[in-house]
Amino acid sequence: MTYCLGILLPAGLVLAADSRSNAGIDDITSVCKLEIFAVPGERVIAILSAGNLATTQSVTTQLRETAGKDGARDPHAVGSLYEAARAVGDTLREVVARDGAFVRPFGDPTGSFIVGGQIAGEKPRLFQVYPAGNFIEASPRSNYLQIGETKYGKPILDRALRSDSPLDQAAKLALLSFDAAMRSDLSVAMPIDMLRYETDSFSAANLAVLREDDPYWSALRRAYGDGLATLVESLPPPPDWRA
Amino acid sequence: MTYCLGILLPAGLVLAADSRSNAGIDDITSVCKLEIFAVPGERVIAILSAGNLATTQSVTTQLRETAGKDGARDPHAVGSLYEAARAVGDTLREVVARDGAFVRPFGDPTGSFIVGGQIAGEKPRLFQVYPAGNFIEASPRSNYLQIGETKYGKPILDRALRSDSPLDQAAKLALLSFDAAMRSDLSVAMPIDMLRYETDSFSAANLAVLREDDPYWSALRRAYGDGLATLVESLPPPPDWRA
Numbered sequence: 263m264t265y266c267l268g269i270l271l272p273a274g275l276v277l278a279a280d281s282r283s284n285a286g287i288d289d290i291t292s293v294c295k296l297e298i299f300a301v302p303g304e305r306v307i308a309i310l311s312a313g314n315l316a317t318t319q320s321v322t323t324q325l326r327e328t329a330g331k332d333g334a335r336d337p338h339a340v341g342s343l344y345e346a347a348r349a350v351g352d353t354l355r356e357v358v359a360r361d362g363a364f365v366r367p368f369g370d371p372t373g374s375f376i377v378g379g380q381i382a383g384e385k386p387r388l389f390q391v392y393p394a395g396n397f398i399e400a401s402p403r404s405n406y407l408q409i410g411e412t413k414y415g416k417p418i419l420d421r422a423l424r425s426d427s428p429l430d431q432a433a434k435l436a437l438l439s440f441d442a443a444m445r446s447d448l449s450v451a452m453p454i455d456m457l458r459y460e461t462d463s464f465s466a467a468n469l470a471v472l473r474e475d476d477p478y479w480s481a482l483r484r485a486y487g488d489g490l491a492t493l494v495e496s497l498p499p500p501p502d503w504r505a
Numbered sequence: 506m507t508y509c510l511g512i513l514l515p516a517g518l519v520l521a522a523d524s525r526s527n528a529g530i531d532d533i534t535s536v537c538k539l540e541i542f543a544v545p546g547e548r549v550i551a552i553l554s555a556g557n558l559a560t561t562q563s564v565t566t567q568l569r570e571t572a573g574k575d576g577a578r579d580p581h582a583v584g585s586l587y588e589a590a591r592a593v594g595d596t597l598r599e600v601v602a603r604d605g606a607f608v609r610p611f612g613d614p615t616g617s618f619i620v621g622g623q624i625a626g627e628k629p630r631l632f633q634v635y636p637a638g639n640f641i642e643a644s645p646r647s648n649y650l651q652i653g654e655t656k657y658g659k660p661i662l663d664r665a666l667r668s669d670s671p672l673d674q675a676a677k678l679a680l681l682s683f684d685a686a687m688r689s690d691l692s693v694a695m696p697i698d699m700l701r702y703e704t705d706s707f708s709a710a711n712l713a714v715l716r717e718d719d720p721y722w723s724a725l726r727r728a729y730g731d732g733l734a735t736l737v738e739s740l741p742p743p744p745d746w747r748a
Contacts, residue, residue: 417661418660422733431738434742489739489740490736498724500725503701
């Protein structure tokens, strides 16, 4: 299934994707679903993908190969994040138009995407591209977007993410959201690719590949698990409701 | 959609159901989805239901009306919780056989159930009846069962519920699980009907109807929200991953 998450904050963006691709539970593999298009000092655009892997890889490959040829779609050349999201949606529609009829007997040919980043002259922006190729933009009122296995990882974000959370706080919550998804869904798995993008940095350097044995990942999960147990213990017990 | 949860512990059972029934988001109503069949001092059987309301009400009504007539299905007379679960499954199959073809043009005619309780001579037991009428039983290794909108409420249980949690601790976690489901899904809503059943009590007296303005419910949510924010703040920040 995959899980990808994008968070939009005044301080920047947190963008993260798991690595599992599966064609049935007896055929799993590890792929990178976070693609970065960067022109240092001028733009950073990340594209995260979920759904049919052949379709989503076709989309990102075609976008990468437009470099220098089709300015209207080349992520290195588009004039705004909105245009980048439209380029993803338009390319998705073309891939599905070409492959859809052949693929449908075997499964869903569609995909969905999160497109986030910043181009000089704009603030950081974050979009979600639907399987239909249309898309929505995140805002401070609705400041995170998810694709794939979205439900297990949502409660922690709804409880603790604020519209002005610092970037590191949001990165912690993103990882705890992934941990929740991975505990309950085998189709979401390490490593996690995570970009912390700081507003106006135009740099994609703060990028991590978190593996199962990563010491920070282990420490975070242990501290959260222990802290949550202590918190629940400390909550007031329910009253006796016998009449 | 509905959300129902049953938890099996050495100390007893926690059984809880929300109250929302909806035929589209513009047609919602409040119903009780927790039915209790009790013979004080001898048995307590609770049946929680999700799915097509006409179907699930038919099932519980028929079971209630077998009282004194069909000992093989009467929850007041069955010899074990296993037989109670089978009675629910068999009755569900009959209702779907009768109504299914008429209902399918309008939507899914099926339902699912949680059946939990204790009959003298047995330990407390907990079952989940599938839409097909077959069923599974909970065990210490897999000690909670959910029906309806199950995903949002699962992470808190997976993190903090133990096979030997005290009953009050499990009741707190059950309510936090409902809170998570209600924050993200409009088809799950107050009031919550919740039974805390103590092993060998053969009493269904510790039963609450928790409404939106219940002071314990408000205090629990506030304390958990505040505690979680403090906990996340206290977790170690992610390292800088720039090379």
